[in-house]
Amino acid sequence: MKLPPGPTGLPVFGCLIQMLVNKPTFRWIHNLMDEMNTEIACIRLGKVHVVSVTSPELAREFLKKKDITFASRPDFMSARLTSNGYLTTILSPVGDQWRKMRRVLSSHILSPAKHLWLQDKRVKEADNLVRYAYNQCKNSLEAGGLINVRMAAQQYSGNVIRQYIFSKSYFGKGMEDGGPGTEEEEHIEAIFSILSHLYSFSIADYVSWLEIFDFDGYKGKLKKAIGNLTEYHDPEIDHRIQMWKSGSKANEEDILDVMINLKDSDGSPLLTTEEIKAQIIEIMIATVDNPSNAVEWSLAEMVNQPEILKRATEELDEVVGRDTLVQESDLTKLNYVKACAKEAFRLHPIAPFNVPHVSTEDSSIASYFIPKGSHVILSRRGLGRNPRIWEEPLKYKPERHLNDDGSEVVLVDSKLNMLSFSTGRRGCPGVLLGSTLTTMLLARLIQGFTWSAPSNVPNIDLNESEDNLLLAKPLFLQAKPRLSDNVYQQL
Numbered sequence: 304m305k306l307p308p309g310p311t312g313l314p315v316f317g318c319l320i321q322m323l324v325n326k327p328t329f330r331w332i333h334n335l336m337d338e339m340n341t342e343i344a345c346i347r348l349g350k351v352h353v354v355s356v357t358s359p360e361l362a363r364e365f366l367k368k369k370d371i372t373f374a375s376r377p378d379f380m381s382a383r384l385t386s387n388g389y390l391t392t393i394l395s396p397v398g399d400q401w402r403k404m405r406r407v408l409s410s411h412i413l414s415p416a417k418h419l420w421l422q423d424k425r426v427k428e429a430d431n432l433v434r435y436a437y438n439q440c441k442n443s444l445e446a447g448g449l450i451n452v453r454m455a456a457q458q459y460s461g462n463v464i465r466q467y468i469f470s471k472s473y474f475g476k477g478m479e480d481g482g483p484g485t486e487e488e489e490h491i492e493a494i495f496s497i498l499s500h501l502y503s504f505s506i507a508d509y510v511s512w513l514e515i516f517d518f519d520g521y522k523g524k525l526k527k528a529i530g531n532l533t534e535y536h537d538p539e540i541d542h543r544i545q546m547w548k549s550g551s552k553a554n555e556e557d558i559l560d561v562m563i564n565l566k567d568s569d570g571s572p573l574l575t576t577e578e579i580k581a582q583i584i585e586i587m588i589a590t591v592d593n594p595s596n597a598v599e600w601s602l603a604e605m606v607n608q609p610e611i612l613k614r615a616t617e618e619l620d621e622v623v624g625r626d627t628l629v630q631e632s633d634l635t636k637l638n639y640v641k642a643c644a645k646e647a648f649r650l651h652p653i654a655p656f657n658v659p660h661v662s663t664e665d666s667s668i669a670s671y672f673i674p675k676g677s678h679v680i681l682s683r684r685g686l687g688r689n690p691r692i693w694e695e696p697l698k699y700k701p702e703r704h705l706n707d708d709g710s711e712v713v714l715v716d717s718k719l720n721m722l723s724f725s726t727g728r729r730g731c732p733g734v735l736l737g738s739t740l741t742t743m744l745l746a747r748l749i750q751g752f753t754w755s756a757p758s759n760v761p762n763i764d765l766n767e768s769e770d771n772l773l774l775a776k777p778l779f780l781q782a783k784p785r786l787s788d789n790v791y792q793q794l
């Protein structure tokens with residue numbers, strides 16, 4: 304059996320040199336696949352066979368039919384540093400540590416019961432989001448105010464997860480208007496810095512002895528960002544552990560308390576301090592990026608296609624009305640708003656590829672040979688834009704996700720025609736939280752405000768950044784409050 308098609312590389316180095324001269328690597332890989340007219344390609348980077356996939360049929364073979372074979376993760380400098388030597392869930396290869404931490408997350412932190420328990424924290428931050436946006440309009444309610452949608456969306460997700468873990472939105476004082484203080488800006492910046500250097504084709508990931516030279520600077524940047532996070536997190540975590548030890552704390556109020564109190568079968572602490580610290584960093588990076596990016600892109604697309612924004616607004620008026628803010632109990636009925644968010648996940652995923660899956664034995668997929676140790680990267684961008692599957696793939700068209708029978712729209716696509724939360728053993732255990740955050744963020748912004756391009760801008764520039772899949776420039780929009788005044792006054 305043959306390997307999937309791909310460029311012929313040099314003996315030892317494979318295509319590493321092409322990778323280095325064709326940055327960013329994700330664009331090079333997608334261009335190569337377009338040129339070869341293939342939906343599966345194998346590119347050798349050093350000793351590693353990297354298998355890139357844009358076909359949903361093949362994606363299902365990897366993650367459904369042969370899920371067990373492809374359930375591990377690569378040993379990369381970036382993953383090792385971020386997970387403090389693989390103490391966590393997302394980044395750890397298959398094994399006892401991954402099983403233990405995945406069970407902790409699924410059963411004790413992301414379960415439906417815990418979701419309910421933590422609802423007040425989410426509501427508090429959804430209210431704060433509207434309060435913050437309203438405060439930007441306060442000087443002239445008629446003209447409205449200019450809002451940095453990216454910042455507001457990232458800080459909303461950041462606030463929720465800081466509430467979840469530390470029962471606080473701010474490490475410092477925050478801002479009077481509900482916006483972030485410098486501490487939160489630095490915190491979010493560090494999270495995004497980790498995300499942009501994780502699994503991002505560093506040369507040291509494929510030739511491990513090059514790590515000490517840090518030619519591309521990724522290691523230094525990652526260490527700095529991880530250091531920033533630990534400066535904020537560790538004192539909080541150490542202090543809380545001390546409080547439980549000394550008996551000055553007796554009630555569980557957040558995820559950190561839950562993690563500290565988990566016990567193994569002997570009644571000893573289930574998690575070490577190091578595991579708690581590493582897992583908290585991982586939860587932070589898992590939560591912030593997808594919801595905020597989907598909502599920023601959705602609003603940008605909707606302002607350029609006002610009929611879509613109108614339909615979503617009408618749905619909110621019909622389901623919720625204008626005298627009260629949309630609540631979590633309304634979300635199941637907001638099918639069009641959810642279709643808008645799902646369309647952003649399809650067309651504008653935050654990451655070009657899914658987290659890599661590594662095969663633990665030789666295997667075959669669609670008559671191709673996939674050697675043990677291959678890194679399978681399902682292309683979130685390629686699946687979502689596959690012209691065989693999606694009509695007018697480059698058009699933002701939320702209706703495509705509505706079900707003919709009017710049944711509930713969900714943000715997951717378990718058929719992998721697009722990749723939002725993925726599926727299988729390594730599928731996302733944060734679907735409930737991720738879906739709630741994304742839908743609530745979008746619903747509150749659409750319900751609470753009338754959005755338009757800033758006065759000197761005819762249309763929103765929808766170009767994406769060259770280096771990643773974010774909008775090239777942070778989205779600034781003009782917002783005008785559209786609900787009765789007393790709704791905002793109560794916040």
Ligand code: HEM
Binds near residue numbers: 722724726730731736
């Ligand atoms: C809209 C929000 C989210 C999206 C789109 C999303 C998407 C994903 C994707 C694509 C994966 C990789 C699956 C694979 O390897 O095949 C993943 C894994 C994961 N996600 Fe999420 N996620 C979201 C929110 C969250 C949240 C809020 C949490 C928890 C706080 C979370 C925790 C995890 C974990 C722990 C894994 C790794 C599972 C494993 O390797 O066993 N995610 N997520």
